[in-house]
Amino acid sequence: MEKIKRNERMAAMMQILTSSPNRIFTLSHFCEMFDTAKSTVSEDVALLEKTVSRFSLGRLETVTGASGGVRYRPGGTEGQREFISGICSRLSHPDRVLPGGFLYYSDILSDPELTAGMGSLIAGASYSLLPDFVLTMETKGIPVAMMTARALGKPLVIARHSIKVYEGSAVNIPYVSASGGIETMSLSRRAVETGTKALIVDDFMRGGGTVNGMKALMREFDVDIVGVCVVLAVEEVDRRLVDNVRPLMLLGPIRDGEAPLVRPADWIK
């Protein structure tokens, strides 16, 4: 086999690390792959760290200890506020106001680059919370929740509106929806292990009824909630049912024929 050059090794390692965010790869893994000494791979990693930081491509971290190695984490880089501001500008358009004072933003929630960016941003703010999985409620928040799960390297769990026979035995809880009605939330008993930790990711929050429902659901599974992130939160609400929620964007009052006011949340730097 032709000897593998440093630039080839570095490019391949970058692809592998980027494709499995937050997963720790041992240096031995790369030593075997490239048939190279550990000291050489260590130097490669040091150069990769410098490159990732120089071009604001996320973070490459060396983890020490028995299960140590190197991992890539997207997000936490420059330009996050500009990224969210860009989405806010797209949303702040009178055409997006629907009858009933609703904002049309489904397109934003299923654009792959935007959802990947939002997922990385949420993950970047949540790595230290050490969630075991990401929890969302169907349907619109699933893509962003999935991209968050991917950036965290953890599974996604989707709560549903009703029991499905093909999910097996399930836990059902009633909750008060945004419109004030009583709805049901359902989750398969197999979906979650007791004693684990969940990060809640949802697309929209007014009073927080759905988030509250997800919290009640997790209590049934004896699961701790380590954080709650929503893509868009209504800024002024009569009564907020939940605290400590991190929205990416805040939505002002919607008036027919006027551009909606959408701005990035203050915590996004």
Add this chain to the structure above:
Amino acid sequence: MEKIKRNERMAAMMQILTSSPNRIFTLSHFCEMFDTAKSTVSEDVALLEKTVSRFSLGRLETVTGASGGVRYRPGGTEGQREFISGICSRLSHPDRVLPGGFLYYSDILSDPELTAGMGSLIAGASYSLLPDFVLTMETKGIPVAMMTARALGKPLVIARHSIKVYEGSAVNIPYVSASGGIETMSLSRRAVETGTKALIVDDFMRGGGTVNGMKALMREFDVDIVGVCVVLAVEEVDRRLVDNVRPLMLLGPIRDGEAPLVRPADWIK
């Protein structure tokens, strides 16, 4: 600024290309970023192509012409059949059989690495079909459909069971579900442009009622269906309503207490 070395340029380019699959980056983009001559970036790209191919990391392609440049496409590499076989092994377990002869596989459908792999595989088989967007029906297929959309660099469109006020005016069509009942499928008028092309991605297919519904829905929008992929298809069905469907896996008859038979579809090499 310290001069940027080839290994740094190649690693950064690889991260950028991998993070935006199927998006064409001009060489000028990288020339500006690295303050380097076009001939140098061309050499970098040639070396990257070699690296990607050598380690089976997907495909790096040079696109000529006015809007030319370089793009990265995941999938289409070695080990795809082994990857799907691995999922089949996980599914072929008696514990997964639910009352009513259903198979529990929601965990497989929302694991980030597995859905990313399945999305890349479906995208790899669909680039030549030139879809403008990926269409799925809520809920379970959304993560794989999203990962397919990401690998294609195209938006995802999600059809829903019922009209939602916050989606604006919608097109509704009735369709016959797997259980033989009549259900409704709904999609916002804003979600799709007429005259475009859709790739359908869904999680499960028995007779093909849901896929048929999505086809009927797209006719209302004057959208062509260029392909249909499903994660799991029942192998023996009395009457199949649709043709030319590419499943990733085939499911044999389910018997209580026995391991379900799940195998990779023949087209996956």
